[in-house]
Amino acid sequence: MEDTTKPIVMNKLNGSYADSESKIIPVKVHRAIQPFDPINKILIQPKLYSDKKGEGAFWKDFNWETASKEGMKDAGLPFSGKITFVKTEMNWPINHQVSFAKDAVQCSECHTRENGRLAKLTDFYMPGRDYSRFIDLFGVWNIILAIIGIIIHASLRIFFRKKIKNGAHNEN
Numbered sequence: 001m002e003d004t005t006k007p008i009v010m011n012k013l014n015g016s017y018a019d020s021e022s023k024i025i026p027v028k029v030h031r032a033i034q035p036f037d038p039i040n041k042i043l044i045q046p047k048l049y050s051d052k053k054g055e056g057a058f059w060k061d062f063n064w065e066t067a068s069k070e071g072m073k074d075a076g077l078p079f080s081g082k083i084t085f086v087k088t089e090m091n092w093p094i095n096h097q098v099s100f101a102k103d104a105v106q107c108s109e110c111h112t113r114e115n116g117r118l119a120k121l122t123d124f125y126m127p128g129r130d131y132s133r134f135i136d137l138f139g140v141w142n143i144i145l146a147i148i149g150i151i152i153h154a155s156l157r158i159f160f161r162k163k164i165k166n167g168a169h170n171e172n
């Protein structure tokens with residue numbers, strides 16, 4: 001069965017639209033499964049690397065118990081000896097694996113009415129995504145009425161120009 005527990009978010013991004021200092025920044029969401037100490041309720045920092053076997057480094061000895069014990073000792077953190085694994089999510093600022101210019105995010109990926117990248121962020125107006133049916137309709141009718149007005153005005157001018165030419169008051 002699929003695991004539906006929520007991941008632990010390791011570094012939460014706290015910006016908000018209400019905060020005038022907030023900026024939109026690109027991040028990569030790093031999703032992982034990491035060792036966790038269920039007694040002390042903290043993530044385990046395993047020892048990963050060493051030159052030699054037998055020092056507990058995970059990528060040499062492939063043993064979670066010793067890697068966790070050694071890693072937590074190096075980090076100066078408590079370790080109960082118990083290990084479970086939890087889903088985690090970490091937000092990385094984009095300074096790894098930067099895309100080529102041709103793959104850069106396009107304006108229309110956010111500024112679009114259909115499933116844009118920021119479609120789920122509501123409560124503010126974003127040009128190209130949000131619109132008012134009423135104002136759009138109002139604008140369309142403004143254009144239509146202006147064209148009708150121009151046609152009426154131009155017709156009247158053409159009509160009276162002929163009349164004046166034919167009449168006694170023509171100054172030319």
Ligand code: HEC
Pocket residue numbers: 024105106107108109110111117118124125126127
């Ligand atoms: C990551 C999503 C994203 C991308 C990509 C993006 N925008 Fe925006 N843009 C926004 C958001 C969100 C706002 C609204 C900001 C606000 O109201 O404070 C915005 C606002 C604007 C505004 C209105 C600014 C204002 O003062 O109201 C303009 C103009 C604009 N964007 C143009 C562009 C152009 C041009 C590009 C491409 C070069 C682009 N955007 C790319 C998210 C994006």
